[in-house]
Amino acid sequence: MHSIISIAVMALPMVFCQCSFSQSPKEKVSLSMNNASSKNKIYSRTDKSKVQLTDAEWKDILPHNVYYIARQKGTERPWSSKYENFDETGTYYCAACGNALFRSDAKFESSCGWPSFFEPIAKGSIIYAPDHSAGMERTEVMCGRCKAHLGHVFDDGPKPTGLRYCINGVVLDFDKSK
Numbered sequence: 001m002h003s004i005i006s007i008a009v010m011a012l013p014m015v016f017c018q019c020s021f022s023q024s025p026k027e028k029v030s031l032s033m034n035n036a037s038s039k040n041k042i043y044s045r046t047d048k049s050k051v052q053l054t055d056a057e058w059k060d061i062l063p064h065n066v067y068y069i070a071r072q073k074g075t076e077r078p079w080s081s082k083y084e085n086f087d088e089t090g091t092y093y094c095a096a097c098g099n100a101l102f103r104s105d106a107k108f109e110s111s112c113g114w115p116s117f118f119e120p121i122a123k124g125s126i127i128y129a130p131d132h133s134a135g136m137e138r139t140e141v142m143c144g145r146c147k148a149h150l151g152h153v154f155d156d157g158p159k160p161t162g163l164r165y166c167i168n169g170v171v172l173d174f175d176k177s178k
Contacts, residue, residue, distance in 0.1 A: 070148035078113025081169025099145035
């Protein structure tokens with residue numbers, strides 16, 4: 001009996017660690033650099049108008065992995081993003097609507113498991129909301145155009161802002177500078 005309790009006590013931290021990340025079960029990850037498709041008529045890198053679609057409309061136009069993160073506030077596994085160790089020069093866009101979010105020169109290595117940035121590309125490109133889920137007090141960051149869930153912002157980033165925008169790579173598209 002004592003050994004069963006010991007094993008349970010040792011396994012408990014692993015259970016909580018795994019539960020701290022909301023993950024979609026066994027999904028295939030889209031590796032396209034641009035989620036604009038013939039189904040997604042709202043994807044635009046120039047249109048700045050706000051996007052308001054029903055959940056069913058979003059589900060119809062977004063790839064499953066993007067829908068899960070952007071609309072259901074999911075989280076990709078740490079260190080699984082194609083942008084985690086990515087160092088090309090260019091601009092990161094919202095994979096759901098095409099809104100410009102971050103410049104590559106604001107990206108930094110945070111070792112947190114997700115692409116991290118110290119500032120958004122423009123003041124209105126990101127919107128913020130309190131997030132009390134998972135027993136934590138955090139600030140959620142969303143796309144300023146379509147309100148897609150991107151990740152969270154923390155106050156442990158580098159200068160000049162001191163912020164760390166911890167972003168799910170699945171909801172990012174990237175366009176390399178010419």
